[in-house]
Structures are given as C-alpha cells and as structure tokens.
Amino acid sequence: MQLAILGTGAVGRALGMAFSSAGHDVVIGTRDPERTRQREEWAGIDLVLAAYEDLDGDVFINATDGRGSLPALEAVGDALDGKVVIDTSNALDFSQGFPPSLFISNTDSLAEQLQREFPEVRLVKMFNTMNNTVMVNPQGLGDDSTIFVAGNDPAARQAAASLAADLGWTDVFDLGDLTAARGLEMYLPLWVRIFSLLGRPDFNIKVVR
C-alpha cells in the first residue's frame, strides 16, 4: 500500500520507517524536501520525501502537530479527496506552561474540525494517545495495551485498524464515529501527567474488560 505521511517530526519518521519495514511504500510530505533532507535528524533515514503539493497515496497519515495540521492538509489539497486520512495530532497548548491545556476540546475536537474542513476525506483518529516509540512497537511495553480508532466511515476505521495490526497491535478498540475523537484528545492531559511523573514516554493504557 502507498502510504503518504504528512510531517517530518519524530512521529512522521517513526511511522514512516515502521510502515516501510512492514512492507508498505512510504512517502513523507514536507514543505521543502531539500531542506528536510539536510536536517540532522534525517541523516541516514532512507525514506522518500515529497513536497506537500506533490504528495499522493492510498492512505494518508497526518503526523504534524495540532497547530500545523490544517495548513498541512490544505497544502496537500485535492489529492486527499475520498482518501482515508489517519489523524495522529493533538490540540495541546503549552503556551501557559504546565499543565498544558487543549486549544480545542469538550464539544469539539481537532479531528472533527479537520473533517469539517475536508468533508471528502474519510478521517480516522488513531495513534494520538501514545508516544511514537509505542505506536511502532506496542510489544516493547512487555504487556498488551490498547489503541483506539474513531471515524465516521466504518471501512476507513477498518483500514486504519489493519495498518495498526501491521505494526503489531493486537487490541484495536473501535470507538465508532468521529465524536469519539473528543474523548481521545481529552485523554491527553492525563497522558502528559503520567509522562511527567514516569519521566519517560514509553507507556500506554490497556482497557481491562
């Protein structure tokens, strides 16, 4: 499958390398491929880069940060129409220090905002409840944990769940329509607090039921 990942940060790189290792064709979208290629953290990374406006794929993954998500999707444009777009982003606002707040929450979510701006996209919220090291290596925690999917298109949720399974996820919890993204994004303040107390990001929650 051709996977097009938006964003060249830690999440984009981790997902790009992991899905590439899992046998998918991966291309990473960025504003300026030449400048990205020269960045220190891209040394030795053998992933194809493309400008946002040239990006295309069977499935897109938004791995930009919350504030950058709408501009990044706009830069890709019409290529997104009809496609599954997995949104990993969070609405965290650290501008007032710790603890962070959310710049969208409660009666709306970043994922729903993106879906409204791109009604032709089959948007799925996934991967936003964990660090990138956990996204690509769920077994690394030593015990089973849970990943959630939410989106208005059941087939798109299934496609996202199948991609999670390619990375080793065994407990994929389908939360139904995209209003569930509110809960997934509002979990982040708890995640951040646990992270700050553990002093490391390699943890996740398991729904024990």
Add this chain to the structure above:
Amino acid sequence: MQLAILGTGAVGRALGMAFSSAGHDVVIGTRDPERTRQREEWAGIDLVLAAYEDLDGDVFINATDGRGSLPALEAVGDALDGKVVIDTSNALDFSQGFPPSLFISNTDSLAEQLQREFPEVRLVKMFNTMNNTVMVNPQGLGDDSTIFVAGNDPAARQAAASLAADLGWTDVFDLGDLTAARGLEMYLPLWVRIFSLLGRPDFNIKVVR
C-alpha cells in the same frame, strides 16, 4: 477509621458497604435520613445514615454527582475543615444528549473548584475514573488495573491510597497536585464512549509501563 460518605446513590452505597466490610466505621450523609431509609434501593442496607449537618468522620468521601457536590459539601460545613475529602465526582453534562460534555474542563476541574471553595479541606481526587462496581472490586475485572490519586497534600493522597488498598487496589498511581484532576475528569468522555460500546460498566484502564 470513621468514614463519612456524602451521597446515597449507587456510588455512596457501594463504597459504604465495601468500606464497612473492610472494617471501617461508615456513616452516610444525606439531606433527609428518614426519606433515604424509605427508598426502595435502601431496603436491606445496614448502613448508618446522618443528615449532612450532623456528618463527621476522620475521612470524608464525596459520592454526590457533579452538580450536587458543592451544595452537599456546603451542607456539611465546618466539620470538613482540616479533613481529607476524597472527591469521586464528575462534571458530566448530558443535557445536550450523547456524547456528553463536561461543565468544567480544560483549564479547571470540579475538584479544583471544590478545593477553592473549601481551602481548609485536604482534597484528593480518586475513584472518578471507574464505575462503582470496579471501585469496590478491582479484582473482579480478572486483570490488574490502575486507580489514580491527585491532591495538593501528599499525606492526604497517601491516606486515600491506603483506603484504596483496603478495597484490594494494588496499582495506585500518584499523580501529584490537584491540577491532575483536569486530566482525570477529562478522561470521562472516553470512559463514557467505551462504556456505550461495551454495553457494560465493568472495565477500567491499566497504565502499562
């Protein structure tokens, strides 16, 4: 230990019976003990009832719902001063249907609001992230799961954690000061969604780390 529980609903009854079985002296506060005693769901329940204004104990547990918490604490009044008060409440607002929203969230929490109104209270947020059947029988899930404590007074958090241990909790996660209650209360929309999909409330999350 003398435990004074505010609220005669499912949470108050479950915690009252469980802490009583664990060997604590329990009294349940209510507006009108005579009327509560006559309610159908109180048939056969052998717990001492007291009017809020007569309520006292070593530790208090707020088991009223979110909207009723401030009035209930106000009705108890000065007896709360200097005491550990465990707050189990949530700010869920179902007035606009499903999914519910929170009537306090993001940059504030119900627990912090109560703490501001009662600065002499040693408030601890605990028990709000699960159904009452799980609160009193964590082993019933068949697998270990996590309960969180948050509050500004470390000794109060320890007292609450010790009470959780009395009910069989083995994984008590100390989240530090009361701003962590924002994350604990903002987890509720995810809890509600999981509940609606499982069709039953007997589940909880485990922090796998």
